[in-house]
Amino acid sequence: MKKIFFLLFSLIFISCGDKKSEPFGKATDETLVDQTEVAVDPTLALGEDLFNGVGLCKTCHLPDKKVIGPSIVEIATIYKEKGGNMVEFLKENAEPIVDPTQYEVMKTNFAVTKTLSDEELKALETYMYSFLK
Numbered sequence: 170m171k172k173i174f175f176l177l178f179s180l181i182f183i184s185c186g187d188k189k190s191e192p193f194g195k196a197t198d199e200t201l202v203d204q205t206e207v208a209v210d211p212t213l214a215l216g217e218d219l220f221n222g223v224g225l226c227k228t229c230h231l232p233d234k235k236v237i238g239p240s241i242v243e244i245a246t247i248y249k250e251k252g253g254n255m256v257e258f259l260k261e262n263a264e265p266i267v268d269p270t271q272y273e274v275m276k277t278n279f280a281v282t283k284t285l286s287d288e289e290l291k292a293l294e295t296y297m298y299s300f301l302k
């Protein structure tokens with residue numbers, strides 16, 4: 170069920186665009202009711218907000234397709250496999266382990282991520298890990 174949720178959620182998310190504040194609660198379908206429950210996990214919700222909002226991460230990181238940056242799934246998979254620390258990476262305290270050749274592009278975002286609290290960075294990490302199957 171979780172797998173389906175994340176897939177569906179990504180889709181809904183993309184299709185809703187800026188209208189994402191529209192409550193999912195309108196749906197009567199059982200699957201969508203499930204989504205509402207998961208979406209209120211505060212850490213995940215915060216991570217999602219930051220990722221798509223102030224962090225602008227969405228511009229370069231799509232769920233499972235490489236655009237300017239590696240996909241969220243690719244990053245989360247590699248971090249999990251290698252036991253990487255995303256929070257430290259986003260504070261510029263840890264070396265890139267996904268695509269060091271493109272590190273300069275990602276580096277420009279530290280201006281934003283360094284203004285975030287540990288809690289907010291952890292929320293971003295939680296959100297990115299939530300895409301793993």
Ligand code: HEC
Nearest residue numbers: 224225226229237238265266267268269271272274275278
């Ligand atoms: C301008 C495009 C761009 C934006 C915006 C962007 N990234 Fe990236 N990101 C990249 C590129 C390119 C890479 C690949 C280079 C690398 O691995 O460091 C990357 C890599 C990463 C990695 C893997 C780093 C590693 O260990 O190699 C993480 C984690 C990441 N981004 C998180 C984020 C988060 C969180 C945000 C929002 C705060 C964000 N990115 C915004 C382009 C971007």
